[in-house]
Amino acid sequence: IQPYLEGWLDRGEVYPASLHLRALAAGVPTAGLSRDVQSRYPAEIVPEGGFDAFHELIMLDEIAASGPGGQLGQMGINSMALPPVLFAGSKQVQDMVVEDVIAGRKNISLAISEPSVGSDVASIRATAVRDGDFYLVNGQKKWITGGHMADFLTLAVRTGGAGAKGISLLLVDNKSAGIDVRKMPTQFDTCHGTTFITLDNVKVPAGNLIGEEGKGFKYLMINFNHERLVIAVAACRFSRTCYAESLKYAVRRKTFGKALAEHQMIRWKLAEMLRLVEALQDSNERVAFQYKEAVPDERMGSQCALLKVMASKTF
Ligand SMILES: Cc1cc2nc3c(=O)[nH]c(=O)nc-3n(C[C@H](O)[C@H](O)[C@H](O)COP(=O)(O)OP(=O)(O)OC[C@H]3O[C@@H](n4cnc5c(N)ncnc54)[C@H](O)[C@@H]3O)c2cc1C
Secondary structure, eight states: OHHHHHHHHHTTOOOOTTHHHHHHHTTOOOSOOOHHHHTTSOGGGSOTTOOOHHHHHHHHHHHHTTSTTTTTTHHHHHHHHSHHHHHHOOHHHHHHHHHHHHTTSSOEEEEOOBTTBSSOGGGOOOEEEEETTEEEEEEEEEEEETTTTOSEEEEEEEOSSSSGGGEEEEEEETTSTTEEEEEOOOSSOGGGOEEEEEEEEEEEEGGGEESSTTOHHHHHHHHHHHHHHHHHHHHHHHHHHHHHHHHHHHHHOEETTEEGGGSHHHHHHHHHHHHHHHHHHHHHHHHHHHHHTTOOGGGOHHHHHHHHHHHHHHO
């Protein structure tokens, strides 16, 4: 990725469609490393005894080092959108998507946020109304990472009344009639592939329901835990990069007859940056350890919420 990224950014391009295939060929699995996924990767890329959360931590850190948004964007989105299908989806739903995504042939995005709803997931407005063997889906989804490359969406919709218990997840073919995907300009980077998706009377087979009706909010909350670790690892690498660049500059740049790095105030600032970066690294490793020890995702909520705060305050 690294030799090409600057060019992609300069030209306002996105990752090439072959990204995941090429990553896999290079031995980098991009659809997650949970136990249910890793047995489906080519045996030659799985280490003896299987991957654990520390392999994942190192891999995510290295991918984040490749440049802005790399890991959080198209490179990481399959691993964030696929888990609900894996842990809640029926065999029929899994058969539509899992093998192809793991093999890097197809992509899946996670479509939750809307123009009027972000943090408050329980208030989403997109609706799915049952009509015979189909759901008719209407609504808008905003900030959807990789939407332009996605073959499928893990889509949050309202199938019931107000609040968390009215939300369900559907696996949606992103090429369905009635779906419009537009690239969104952002301050972040073009490679991230941020999109705005409009769903206008989209017919989704009822069999594409992920898990049970009304359980979508619970599935999303479970899924957010691991996603928070992924994002915290990236935040840590991005922060470390800022620290390293600042240090280089402070050593090079001279003011009042000496390098910036020799001024006490600047030394304090650099030490403070490094303190935060290392504390975040420790937190990431603590959470990774719990995943390695197979603490179920349902019990990781508070740890991952604290990690999210720690990562946000650091980066
Ligand atoms: C890089 C990037 C990629 C993304 N990718 C995806 C994606 O793939 N799929 C997807 O569905 N979404 C995606 N999102 C959207 C993301 O999930 C939302 O931005 C996030 O949930 C916040 O929602 P919001 O932006 O609407 O802010 P809001 O929820 O409207 O919040 C606005 C501000 O109010 C604060 N706030 C909110 N609630 C409270 C409260 N109770 N008390 C005090 N302060 C509060 C927030 O911290 C924030 O500062 C992405 C966002 C980014 C930045």
